[in-house]
Amino acid sequence: MKLNERSLVCYATCDSPADNAGFLSKKGERNTAYHRRWFVLKGNMLFYFEERESREPVGVIILEGCTVELCEAAEEFAFAIKFDCAKARTYVLAAESQAAMESWVKSLSRASFDYMRLVVKELEKQLEEMQRGLAGSRSVQRRSPIYRKTKPALCNGCAVWNNAPCVDTLPAGDGPGGLADSGSGKPPVCPGTVCFSKLHDWYGREITELRREWQESHKL
Amino acid sequence: MRYSERELLSLSRQPAEKAAEILMRAPKKGSVLKKRLVKLVVNFLFYFRTDEAEPIGALLLEHCKINKEEENVFSISFIEEPDRKYSFECDTEAQCQEWIEALRRASYEFMRRSLIFYRNEIQKMTGKDPLEQYGISEEARFQLGTRKL
Numbered sequence: 001m002k003l004n005e006r007s008l009v010c011y012a013t014c015d016s017p018a019d020n021a022g023f024l025s026k027k028g029e030r031n032t033a034y035h036r037r038w039f040v041l042k043g044n045m046l047f048y049f050e051e052r053e054s055r056e057p058v059g060v061i062i063l064e065g066c067t068v069e070l071c072e073a074a075e076e077f078a079f080a081i082k083f084d085c086a087k088a089r090t091y092v093l094a095a096e097s098q099a100a101m102e103s104w105v106k107s108l109s110r111a112s113f114d115y116m117r118l119v120v121k122e123l124e125k126q127l128e129e130m131q132r133g134l135a136g137s138r139s140v141q142r143r144s145p146i147y148r149k150t151k152p153a154l155c156n157g158c159a160v161w162n163n164a165p166c167v168d169t170l171p172a173g174d175g176p177g178g179l180a181d182s183g184s185g186k187p188p189v190c191p192g193t194v195c196f197s198k199l200h201d202w203y204g205r206e207i208t209e210l211r212r213e214w215q216e217s218h219k220l
Numbered sequence: 221m222r223y224s225e226r227e228l229l230s231l232s233r234q235p236a237e238k239a240a241e242i243l244m245r246a247p248k249k250g251s252v253l254k255k256r257l258v259k260l261v262v263n264f265l266f267y268f269r270t271d272e273a274e275p276i277g278a279l280l281l282e283h284c285k286i287n288k289e290e291e292n293v294f295s296i297s298f299i300e301e302p303d304r305k306y307s308f309e310c311d312t313e314a315q316c317q318e319w320i321e322a323l324r325r326a327s328y329e330f331m332r333r334s335l336i337f338y339r340n341e342i343q344k345m346t347g348k349d350p351l352e353q354y355g356i357s358e359e360a361r362f363q364l365g366t367r368k369l
Contacts, residue, residue: 001225001232002277007298009221011282014300016329019361043282043328043361044263059222064231064262085230110359113262116331123338123350130345 012040012047012057019043020107022100023052025075027092034075034094039104044113046081061091068109070101077101081108232259232266232275238322241270243309253309263328265296279306286323294320332361 020041025034026048037048037058044064047057061081071080075094079101082090095101110116239259244267245251257268259275263282266275283299294316295305310316324330339362342350351357 001228001275003223003228004279004298005221007283007300008223008280010298010300011280014283016283017360019359043332045280045282057221062224062227062231064227065234083227083230085226088226088230089224107359107361110356110361113328113331116328116335116361119351119354119356120331120335120338123335123342126350127338127342127345130342 008045008060009056011042011045012060013055016042019111020104022104023096024048024104025094027073027075027094029089032074039093041107041111044111044116046108046111063108063111064113066112068105070105079105228264228278229274231261231264232268232278234261236261237326238319240310240315240319242311242319245307245309247304247306253307258308260322260326263326265323265326281323281326282329284327286320288316288320292316294323296323335362 018040020039022039023036024039025036027034037050038052038054040047040049040057044062046061046063048059048061049057063081065085066081066083068079068081071078071092073080073092073094077095077098077100078092079095080090080092082088093104095104236259239257241255242258243253244256244258245253255270256276257270259266259268263280265279265281267277267279268275279296281296285297285299285302287295287297287305289295289307292310292313292315293307294310295307297303297305308316308319310319339350342348349357351359351362356362
């Protein structure tokens with residue numbers, strides 16, 4: 001099967017930060033000797049190089065549908081990456097210390113795209129529920145003296161937060177799921193200013209109050 | 221570079237996010253459009269001859285750009301070689317847009333940025349880190365900002 005190898009090599013060797021990196025000894029497939037290799041984990045791809053300075057990986061292990069377990073082996077601090085499919089190869093690796101082994105087992109067992117997707121979906125759901133919660137409390141809200149006439153604008157409160165200068169905005173392209181859909185349109189002209197930070201502060205006061213009340217009612 | 225065909229094959233058999241028969245052209249000069257079954261599974265795009273069970277090839281969708289070309293057409297290129305394009309001609313413009321959206325969201329890196337974004341938003345709203353309950357707050361891959369190793 002063809003694979004865009006050149007791109008994979010670039011992905012492996014480019015500057016983008018790795019999720020884990022270090023020396024591990026890898027047990028040979030046929031030969032039972034262990035070979036020390038420099039391993040680099042990026043996303044769900046585990047690359048291994050002959051040397052740390054090598055310009056190209058010797059190989060790559062695709063970390064989908066696998067489990068990572070400790071195992072009994074000739075080497076200390078050994079663990080195995082096992083795949084579900086028939087006649088799949090098991091990779092036996094050995095770290096150089098207990099701490100390194102634990103770090104690798106943890107990062108490898110959470111390396112799959114599927115796992116990442118699960119966590120993202122969960123957080124997305126949580127955020128949507130919170131935003132709906134805010135919307136709900138807004139319509140019921142009567143007592144707060146600072147609550148002004150800007151109800152529709154606060155639906156865009158999340159859009160305002162999305163553009164907060166201090167945080168990364170949603171990746172360009174499209175927002176995953178609902179966020180991109182909530183809060184279309186623009187907030188009304190902010191009293192007396194077009195300066196974003198003032199707008200931010202102005203909405204911020206109401207949001208802070210609502211958040212506090214929401215937190216109390218949900219007993220977080 | 222060594223990789224496991226068996227792992228790739230197994231992955232190609234997983235349920236797809238998206239699959240369709242689309243005309244595809246390889247970046248090689250003089251390539252022609254050929255009908256392929258194109259299947260998106262996690263961050264891989266597999267392509268099959270329409271009557272075969274095993275893919276001819278796979279594209280890892282990291283560090284790539286999904287470009288809208290002319291009507292019904294989109295292309296995939298990789299950042300280190302932006303002129304080398306895999307071209308795809310869909311049946312309709314709507315189908316073309318759907319694929320572009322799906323492929324842009326298909327990378328691990330995209331999901332990571334989404335996760336960091338949501339984590340941050342939730343933390344701002346509640347004062348709590350939503351990843352703590354899963355015991356993964358300290359994972360390098362979920363950190364905002366540069367991760368140096």
